[in-house]
Amino acid sequence: xxxxxxxxxxxxxxxxxxxxxxxxxxxxxxxxxxxxxxxxxxxxxxxxxxxxxxxxxxxxxxxxxxxxxxxxxxxxxxxxxxxxxxxxxxxxxxxxxxxxxxxxxxxxxxxxxxxxxxxxxxxxxxxxxxxxxxxxxxxxxxxxxxxxxxxxxxxxxxxxxxxxxxxxxxxxxxxxxxxxxxxxxxxxxxxxxxxxxxxxxxxxxxxxxxxxxxxxxxxxxxxxxxxxxxxxxxxxxxxxxxxxxxxxxxxxxxxxxxxxxxxxxxxxxxxxxxxxxxxxxxxxxxxxxxxxxxxxxxxxxxxxxxxxxxxxxxxxxxxxxxxxxxxxxxxxxxxxxxxxxx
Numbered sequence: 001x002x003x004x005x006x007x008x009x010x011x012x013x014x015x016x017x018x019x020x021x022x023x024x025x026x027x028x029x030x031x032x033x034x035x036x037x038x039x040x041x042x043x044x045x046x047x048x049x050x051x052x053x054x055x056x057x058x059x060x061x062x063x064x065x066x067x068x069x070x071x072x073x074x075x076x077x078x079x080x081x082x083x084x085x086x087x088x089x090x091x092x093x094x095x096x097x098x099x100x101x102x103x104x105x106x107x108x109x110x111x112x113x114x115x116x117x118x119x120x121x122x123x124x125x126x127x128x129x130x131x132x133x134x135x136x137x138x139x140x141x142x143x144x145x146x147x148x149x150x151x152x153x154x155x156x157x158x159x160x161x162x163x164x165x166x167x168x169x170x171x172x173x174x175x176x177x178x179x180x181x182x183x184x185x186x187x188x189x190x191x192x193x194x195x196x197x198x199x200x201x202x203x204x205x206x207x208x209x210x211x212x213x214x215x216x217x218x219x220x221x222x223x224x225x226x227x228x229x230x231x232x233x234x235x236x237x238x239x240x241x242x243x244x245x246x247x248x249x250x251x252x253x254x255x256x257x258x259x260x261x262x263x264x265x266x267x268x269x270x271x272x273x274x275x276x277x278x279x280x281x282x283x284x285x286x287x288x289x290x291x292x293x294x295x296x297x298x299x300x301x302x303x304x305x306x307x308x309x310x311x312x313x314x315x316x317x318x319x320x321x322x323x324x325x326x327x328x329x330x331x332x333x334x335x336x337x338x339x340x341x342x
Contacts, residue, residue, distance in 0.1 A: 001046065001097070001100050001101070001104065002046055002104075003043055003045050003046075003104040003105065003108050004044050004045075004046060005041060005043060006043065006044045006054075008026050008033075008042065009026075010042075010044070011029070012026045014044050014051040014054055015054070015083075018245065018246060019083065019085070019246075020083055020123075020125070020244060020245075021079065021080065021123045021125070021244055021247070021249075022219070022222065022242040022243060022249060023071065023077050023078075023079065023080045024054075024056070024080060024083060024123070024244075025244070027215070027218035027220070028215055028218065028219065029056055030214070031211060031214035032072060032075060032077070032211075034211075034214055035075075035208060035210055035214065036058055036060075037060060038058055038059050039058070039059045040056065040058050040059075041057045041058075042054070042055075042057075043055045043056075043057065043108065045097075045100075045104055047087065047097075052084070052085055052086050052097050053082060053083065053097065053098075054083040054085075055081070055082045055083070055105055056070055056071075056080055057070050057105075058070060058071065058072040060072075064115065065115030065116055065117065066115065066116045066117070067119075068109055068111050068116055068117070068118045068119075069118070070082075070119075070120045071121060074206040074207050075207055076207055076251065078121065078144065078249075078292060079122060079312055080121065081120050081121055081122035081123050081126050081315075082105075082122060082126050083125070083126070084098055084101065084128075086098075094128070095128065098128050098130075098131055099131045102131035102132055102135065103131070103135075106132075106135060118137065118315065118317045119316045120132075120314070120315040120316075121142075121312070122312055122313045122314070122315065123312060124144065124310045124311065124312045129313040129315050132315045133315075137317060138316045138318045139313055139314070139316075141311045141312070141314075142294050142311070142312055142313070142314055143293040143309050143310065144289055144292055144310050144312065145289070145290040145292075145302050145305065145307035145308070145310070146287050146288065146307050147273070147288040147290070147307040147308075148286065148287055148307075149276050149277055149285075149287060149288060150287075152277070153277075154273075154274060154277055154278075157273060157277070158270075160305070161305055161306055162303075162304035165266055165304040165305065168262070168263055168267075169266050169267055169270045171262045172262050172266060172267035177228055177229070177230060177231075177236065177259055177264060177267070179226060179227070179228045179229075179267065179268060179271045180226075180229075181224045181225060181226055181227075182225050182226075182227045182238075183216075183225065184213060184216060184217065186225040186238060187212060187213065187216045187225045187240055188209065189227060189235050190225060190227070190239065190240055190252060190253040191209050191212050191240075191252070193235070193237070193238065193253070193255045196255070197256060212240070212252065221281070222243045222244075223240065223241065223243065224241050224272075225238060225239075226239045226268050226271060226272060228257060228259075228264045228268055230259055236259050236264050237253065237254060237255070237268060238253045238254075238257075238268070239251075239252070239254050239269075239272065240252040243282065243285055245284045245285070246284060246285060246286060247285060247286075247287040247288070248272060248276055248282070248285055248288050248289065249289045250269070250272075250289065250290050251291060253268075254268065254269075269305070272288065276288060290302045290305065290307060293309055
């Protein structure tokens with residue numbers, strides 16, 4: 001096998017038809033590349049002429065060394081990481097390709113250097129991070145909730161919700177509140193609302209509006225902005241939802257939202273789910289990712305949807321020499337953590 005750097009066009013040609021996240025798509029990668037303060041490197045691993053693995057990385061240099069990440073911090077991207085697509089369904093083939101892929105990538109990036117800090121948030125579809133652990137990296141699980149919406153009616157889906165969530169949706173439905181999909185102006189309203197929420201909690205939010213704008217525009221009809229407004233058209237709450245061919249993602253928004261004493265965010269989620277189930281344009285989408293199940297307070301709410309707890313893996317450099325680089329990364333990452341309804 002061999003490893004090659006890829007252009008964005010070559011990356012698009014090599015992507016498999018399934019098993020990828022919205023954040024692997026050229027539209028999102030182009031937005032990241034435009035606004036990331038560093039360099040994007042896209043790699044393909046080939047067996048003959050056939051791609052068997054893909055890996056997007058983002059490199060930032062500093063006086064103390066390098067930071068190699070996938071995805072970059074401060075952009076609220078929950079995970080990207082490797083895509084593995086061996087040309088055989090056999091487990092032995094998967095593991096063999098995976099081990100050689102990891103070795104090729106680590107050598108190409110020079111990340112065995114003690115002055116290079118690595119942090120990879122693998123997508124849920126990357127099932128085996130052991131080759132990185134065997135090479136000396138720390139591997140730990142994180143989690144997200146995913147609702148499986150395939151072959152379920154809306155009544156069957158809602159029957160999996162907690163009684164309190166069903167009641168909240170019913171109460172919000174009875175209010176004179178409208179929920180519509182809006183474009184860039186709606187996305188700006190959602191973004192400003194999130195920034196305001198962070199300011200209220202005296203927390204930084206470093207993700208620039210220009211990145212959100214690029215992501216929404218690049219994705220086109222593969223991203224919808226849901227906005228709830230009161231009878232006078234006043235903004236109440238909203239959510240920006242990217243789509244892969246298989247999943248929708250609660251990516252940004254839901255910072256607040258109450259009208260007449262009733263939370264609106266649950267109705268927003270329900271409207272998104274209705275669209276996934278009923279809109280023919282989204283026929284291939286069968287999952288709704290609530291993006292994160294790692295904060296106890298937020299899980300109390302998200303678990304009410306009855307989604308499956310899905311693991312994904314974080315690969316990270318270890319060692320005393322990594323401590324300063326890691327603190328730098330954590331500072332940058334903190335500003336990208338999403339605020340969700342309380």
